[in-house]
Amino acid sequence: MKKKTKWKIAALSVLVIGVSASGWAYWSLDPSRHFENQDIPVLAQPQTAEAAAPGPVQEPPKPDMKSFNILILGVDSRSGEPSRSDVMMAVHVVPAERKVNILSLPRDTRVPVKGVGLTKLNHAHIVGESKGGNQQGTLVATQTVSDFLGVPINYYAKTNFEGFKRIVDKVGGVDLTLEKDLxxxxxxxxxxxxxxxxxxxTALKVVRERYGAEGGEFGRQEEQSQVLRSIAIELLKPDKIPQLATLLPSLRKDILDTNFSDSDLISLAWLFKGVGQDNFRYTQLPGHSGREEDPLVGSNLYYWIPDSESVKKIKEDLF
Structure with a gap:
């Protein structure tokens, strides 16, 4: 009888500890609470032409409301060549409101890059990496986007194509809805x-396809935003939760480079999974196509030329 009683007490203790741990995780990693308790970093702030070279801001101003901006970079890494950012998204997150605004930035967008002049947005990473390696590539890309949009960049996450494929496979694949045959x-x-x-x-082939996608480059960008949300949904499915402790360190290797902590990533995935459709907003950068001389390569190139007034409105509406 005593043995049975001891077994029941032990089982009850394990149950209480398990419930308490789950409750603590829910309480601490809930996106609104988690990021409210964080000191949000500022990697880049809009600078004038005379400002210092890109780099971390030492004493960032603290915003009145806890929201933050993320730059997501998908780089095309080829042996012996500097990496080009093939995918770029600026994401504004308001955890307390479970709101996510995604602005997709075409890689051909014509923007000013410090020390170069008006060139393609995906050249920013090449310029930085050529001067100071991978980290400098990230800093120049973040500073360029910050200057262009006129908003601070707080976090970044960068992966390459092989890393992207491994991330999708490790979460068990992703569900995407295609509006037409691709x-x-x-x-x-x-x-x-x-x-x-x-x-x-296959997911990589889909998000890289710019010719067969509905809407061309813009259709490709919308599929990229779908993939982000789908990865978060897969990562937090009930059967994946017990695997997070081992899965997350593995995923971090495939992300390649980020200033998010492990707990940040779980909380962010939780937010992406739970955000309602009305609070998940996807926007494409307005502008028009054209050809201009490029100072970096010294030849006439195709560009996506943004509309400056529309960019100002996007800043007000999305950030």
């Missing part, structure tokens, strides 16, 4: 419209 030009195959479950290799 023809993959270089693979010479077509993916039918509707909801599809993709592994890492």
């Amino acid at each position: 023809h993959l030009k270089f693979q010479k195959t077509t993916i039918p419209k509707g909801q599809q479950h993709f592994d890492g290799d």
Whole structure:
């Protein structure tokens, strides 16, 4: 009888500890509470042409309300060459309101890059990396986006194509909804419209396809934002929660580079998963196509030329 009583007490103790731990995790990692208790860093603030070179801001002003901006970079890393940022998204997050605004920045956007002049946005990472390696590439890219949009950048997450594929595979694939059949030009195959479950290799082909996607480059960007949310949903499915302790360190290696902590990433994924459709806003950078001389490569290139008035309005509406 005593043995049974001891077993019941032990089982009850384990249950209480488990419930308490789950409650603590829920309480501490809830996005509004987690980020409210953080000192939000500022990696870049808008600078004038005379300001110092890009780099971390030493004493950032503290915002009245806890919101922050993330720069997401998908870089094209090729052996022996500086990395170009093929994917760039500026994301504004308001944890207390569970609000996420995503602004997709076309890689061909014509922007000023310090020390170069008006060039393609994806050249910013090349310029920085050529001067000071991977970290400087990140800093120049973040500073360029901060200057262009007129907003601070607080966090960044950077991966390459191989890392992206591994992340998608490790969360078990992602669900994407295609509005129409997608023809993959270089693979010479077509993916039918509707909801599809993709592994890492196919998901990468989908988000890199700019010719067969509906809306071309802009259609590709919208698919990229779908992937972000889908990864968060997969990561926090009930069967994945027990694996987070081992899964997250592995995912961090595939992200390659970020200033988010492990707990930040879990809390952010939680927010992305739970945000309502009305609070998940995706915007494409307005402008027009054109050709201009590029000072970096010394030839006439295709650009996406942003509308300056629309950029001001985007800053007011999204950030």
